[in-house]
Amino acid sequence: MDSERSMTKPTTGDFTKTAGWLDWYANPSKPRFQLPPGAVDAHCHVFGPGAEFPYAPERKYTPCDASKQQLFALRDHLGFDKNVIVQATCHGADNSALVDALKASNGKARGVVTVKRSITDAQLQAMHDAGVRGVRFNFVKRLVDFTPKDELLAIATRIKAWNWHVVIYFEAVDLPELWDFFTALPTTVVVDHMGRPNVDKPVDGPEFELFVKFMREHPNVWSKVTCPERLSITGPKALHGEQNAYTDVIPFAKRIVDEFPDRVIWGTDWPHPNLKDHMPDDGLLVDFIPHIASTKELRHKLLVDNPNRLYWNV
Numbered sequence: 001m002d003s004e005r006s007m008t009k010p011t012t013g014d015f016t017k018t019a020g021w022l023d024w025y026a027n028p029s030k031p032r033f034q035l036p037p038g039a040v041d042a043h044c045h046v047f048g049p050g051a052e053f054p055y056a057p058e059r060k061y062t063p064c065d066a067s068k069q070q071l072f073a074l075r076d077h078l079g080f081d082k083n084v085i086v087q088a089t090c091h092g093a094d095n096s097a098l099v100d101a102l103k104a105s106n107g108k109a110r111g112v113v114t115v116k117r118s119i120t121d122a123q124l125q126a127m128h129d130a131g132v133r134g135v136r137f138n139f140v141k142r143l144v145d146f147t148p149k150d151e152l153l154a155i156a157t158r159i160k161a162w163n164w165h166v167v168i169y170f171e172a173v174d175l176p177e178l179w180d181f182f183t184a185l186p187t188t189v190v191v192d193h194m195g196r197p198n199v200d201k202p203v204d205g206p207e208f209e210l211f212v213k214f215m216r217e218h219p220n221v222w223s224k225v226t227c228p229e230r231l232s233i234t235g236p237k238a239l240h241g242e243q244n245a246y247t248d249v250i251p252f253a254k255r256i257v258d259e260f261p262d263r264v265i266w267g268t269d270w271p272h273p274n275l276k277d278h279m280p281d282d283g284l285l286v287d288f289i290p291h292i293a294s295t296k297e298l299r300h301k302l303l304v305d306n307p308n309r310l311y312w313n314v
């Protein structure tokens with residue numbers, strides 16, 4: 001979305017939300033689609049609160065605060081059993097807010113952190129004990145400064161010993177350049193938001209075919225079939241009262257679910273940083289799921305079997 005590209009860098013210590021950004025949806029509806037028992041919201045964040053867990057000096061944006069209590073209340077309201085909390089760039093490599101949320105979750109949350117090469121084994125072990133199961137490498141240029149690939153590869157090699165995986169976030173246009181690095185990663189690799197396809201392009205066109213090939217040729221690669229609200233060009237206009245919002249994203253997500261049913265997971269992306277045009281009602285986002293996972297069996301894999309296997313080893 002254009003709004004994601006027009007950021008102004010915040011001043012360190014000023015925790016005022018980046019101008020123009022929307023707050024998360026305060027009173028989400030109750031989904032019509034009833035989530036199966038054991039369903040996992042496998043991509044969400046906690047932000048601050050900034051007064052307790054300050055945002056990183058190097059951040060490119062300041063989000064609205066989104067606390068662990070608010071995340072857990074959303075989980076219960078929507079009918080999820082558990083959460084996977086993913087480190088966002090606004091907290092840099094300081095994972096304290098995330099780890100604090102994991103510890104408060106009574107085992108109902110796992111985490112994906114951002115670390116530097118200097119991380120010690122004792123620190124990795126402490127994070128593992130709190131529920132961390134992966135590291136995130138972010139290649140979205142508007143969100144992060146460049147990290148040398150040898151540093152990332154060294155981290156991936158270290159975390160393999162804890163049986164963690166690597167989550168990668170990138171835009172479709174950058175996949176060719178990143179291909180060799182991604183395919184050399186020694187762990188399970190989980191792609192955020194289907195590698196951010198441009199949904200204006202054909203679902204069977206060269207850009208998305210490359211992503212499908214990436215998954216087809218590399219059985220260690222998984223995908224989050226997430227973020228219709230970020231990827232959609234037609235937008236949410238049908239969302240309120242109708243069933244078919246974000247229709248332009250459906251063919252992309254459905255294709256991935258149909259072809260790789262055992263390597264897909266789903267999440268809300270709450271509290272939806274960087275949105276200016278509209279803020280999704282998380283209840284209605286859950287109602288998007290049956291459009292991309294068309295059978296009960298597929299939905300069970302997507303929401304229950306796959307994330308529980310990846311994050312809880314069950």
Ligand code: 0GY
Nearest residue numbers: 087088089090143269273274
């Ligand atoms: C997301 C999306 C975004 C932000 C981040 O780490 C982040 O700052 O993930 C985005 O702006 O696309 O995955 O929630």
